[in-house]
Amino acid sequence: MTPIAPIFRVHHPDNPDSTMPASQPQAGEPRKQIVVAITGATGATLAINLLVALRHLHVESHLIMSKWAESTIKYETDYHPANVKALADHVYNINDMAAPISSGSFHTDGMIILPCSMKTLAAISSGFCDDLISRTADVTLKERRKLVLVTRETPLSDIHLRNMLSVSQSGAIIFPPVPAFYIRPSSVEDLVNQSVGRMLDLFNLDAGNFERWNGWKKE
Secondary structure, eight states: OOOOOSOOOOOOTTOTTTTOOOOOOOTTOOOOEEEEEEOSSSOHHHHHHHHHHHHHTTOEEEEEEOHHHHHHHHHHSSOOHHHHHTTSSEEEOTTOTTSGGGSTTSOOSOEEEEEEOHHHHHHHHHTOOOSHHHHHHHHHHHTTOOEEEEEOOSSOOHHHHHHHHHHHHTTOEEOOOOOOGGGOOSSHHHHHHHHHHHHHHTTTOOOOOSOOOOSOOOO
């Protein structure tokens, strides 16, 4: 199999496909479907990188974006929320509780909340489904599908830790975007690619654009 080229940079927000031709699935191979939710916590660039990678891997993405996620995207990146939404195959309003992904009968291969705010974590932990993000996460857990929460907060209170333990015991995966300095990063982009690549590993998807640990290198 030809390795995936590391071309996940998106240099032109107004034309997100300009540097990233989508890879094609093998004949007869169904497309994976992954729900991506973006909350207002810091780390919008991680979510953008993930959506670009999913397009390149020809994974069907279902995007939910909170109101504060849109504000964070505009504050932290050069993108407008509309440009980010254009990266997804399907986009849902966070208040649309009748969206297809709100039902367990709608099949997906899992969900990733990136970044995941402590408010969203608390809602999932308590089963308080007051918007489409928390409802879809609840559905993902009850259907025993993969739920990855890229939690963004530091330091952590005992409330945060209890909520993380609770959702972990219910089947979710807690994935703080901890930087891997063993790759000797030369840019923030290197760290972002490594974190997103490891997230994709959890869905058996190989981004192919980051360095993996292969033991101590001989000088």
